[in-house]
Amino acid sequence: MAIRRIEHLGIAVNSNAASAKVFRDLLQTDTYKSEQVESEAVETMFFRVGESKIELLQSLSEDGVIQKYITKRGEGIHHVAFEVDNIYEEIDRLRSLGYRFINEQPKQGADNKLIAFLHPKDTSGMLVELCQEIVS
Secondary structure (H helix, E strand, C coil): CCEEEEEEEEEEECCHHHHHHHHHHHHCCCCCEEEEEHHHCEEEEEEEECCEEEEEEEECCCCCHHHHHHHHHCCEEEEEEEEECCHHHHHHHHHHCCCCECCCCCEECCCCEEEEEECHHHCCCCEEEEEEECCC
């Protein structure tokens, strides 16, 4: 099986601190990790929800991808991420079916993952991320 589970939902927010309070209240738990991903100009904050996660995404730049998203669409769900067994094989499989990717090759993402995004024009307008744990 190529896709294993929903790994996380990425939520674009104006402020991780303000939004974290909402999710602390809802989930009755605290964040377990936050980190900056310079390549994406974003600061992330993670909550566990069973076997899945919520990833809050706050832009580090006024011209960053997340800030552009918020300016255009407002805060809210930015992407759904699926954990895959082998990201390279899954990219090849989906490309062979005609799907396009935003980035040609997987890149380092948050939470020790290799990531690749499918183009939302091919996925009913939803940004879909494939991710695979980096094994050291």
